[in-house]
Amino acid sequence: MNQPVAITRAVSPRINECELTYADREPIDPARARAQHETYEAWLETQGLRIVRAKDAPDNPDGVFVEDTAIVLDEVAIITRPGAASRRSETESVASVLKPYRELKHIVAPATIDGGDVLRHGKRIYVGLSTRTSDAVLDQLGPIVDPFGYRIDLVPLKRCLHLKSAATLISDDTILYNPACVHDEAFHHVRMLEVDSSEPGAANVLRVNDRLLISSSFPRTAEMLMREGFVVDVLHYDELEKAEAGVTCCSILVS
Numbered sequence: 238m239n240q241p242v243a244i245t246r247a248v249s250p251r252i253n254e255c256e257l258t259y260a261d262r263e264p265i266d267p268a269r270a271r272a273q274h275e276t277y278e279a280w281l282e283t284q285g286l287r288i289v290r291a292k293d294a295p296d297n298p299d300g301v302f303v304e305d306t307a308i309v310l311d312e313v314a315i316i317t318r319p320g321a322a323s324r325r326s327e328t329e330s331v332a333s334v335l336k337p338y339r340e341l342k343h344i345v346a347p348a349t350i351d352g353g354d355v356l357r358h359g360k361r362i363y364v365g366l367s368t369r370t371s372d373a374v375l376d377q378l379g380p381i382v383d384p385f386g387y388r389i390d391l392v393p394l395k396r397c398l399h400l401k402s403a404a405t406l407i408s409d410d411t412i413l414y415n416p417a418c419v420h421d422e423a424f425h426h427v428r429m430l431e432v433d434s435s436e437p438g439a440a441n442v443l444r445v446n447d448r449l450l451i452s453s454s455f456p457r458t459a460e461m462l463m464r465e466g467f468v469v470d471v472l473h474y475d476e477l478e479k480a481e482a483g484v485t486c487c488s489i490l491v492s
């Protein structure tokens with residue numbers, strides 16, 4: 238089997254100009270953000286993933302958040318049209334990296350979608366209706382994924398940047414979620430675990446090889462996950478969180 242790959246991108250020196258939707262702007266230390274990102278990449282390598290960095294994009298403040306530029310399924314990769322105009326020029330360089338691994342399809346205007354709004358569970362694709370993703374995208378996404386047997390469910394969101402800010406898949410049958418942002422009834426045939434109520438950002442957890450990576454900003458949720466029997470690794474990620482990001486945002490996993 239080919240070695241699985243994690244696509245990442247270097248932190249832009251202009252990260253302080255990143256998009257913010259619900260978060261207040263706080264100064265970001267680019268050197269500290271870079272160091273945290275490198276630790277994140279090193280963790281991915283310990284999980285057997287080969288890091289493939291997309292071309293540097295110093296003029297894209299949010300370019301490190303590659304997750305939003307593509308939706309990778311087993312059968313096809315869909316290059317998104319991000320909801321924030323400032324982010325649309327991020328996609329081409331990620332498409333170049335993905336090309337050897339998957340057939341590429343593209344979302345085109347006027348529809349928009351961010352990869353952070355897409356959560357796949359088996360043959361269900363949940364699409365969060367955030368400020369970045371338009372329901373018009375269904376007309377394009379449906380014909381791409383229908384032939385492979387996927388069904389798409391739209392998920393209403395309350396005050397969170399992306400669906401995966403509020404819900405991530407942490408095992409084959411479990412979703413970790415923040416009930417303040419998304420209703421558990423939006424999800425089907427899956428066990429729902431709530432984040433600790435004092436840690437609303439904790440639902441964004443990265444699952445690789447049945448290990449979970451969570452930010453050190455969310456110790457109570459991390460402890461709860463360990464009590465539930467999950468294998469949990471904790472990463473300092475607070476500098477990148479100031480850019481309204483979570484741990485899934487900085488990679489696209491291709492196996």
Ligand code: GLY
Binds near residue numbers: 299398481
């Ligand atoms: N700063 C992350 C985003 O708004 O896309």
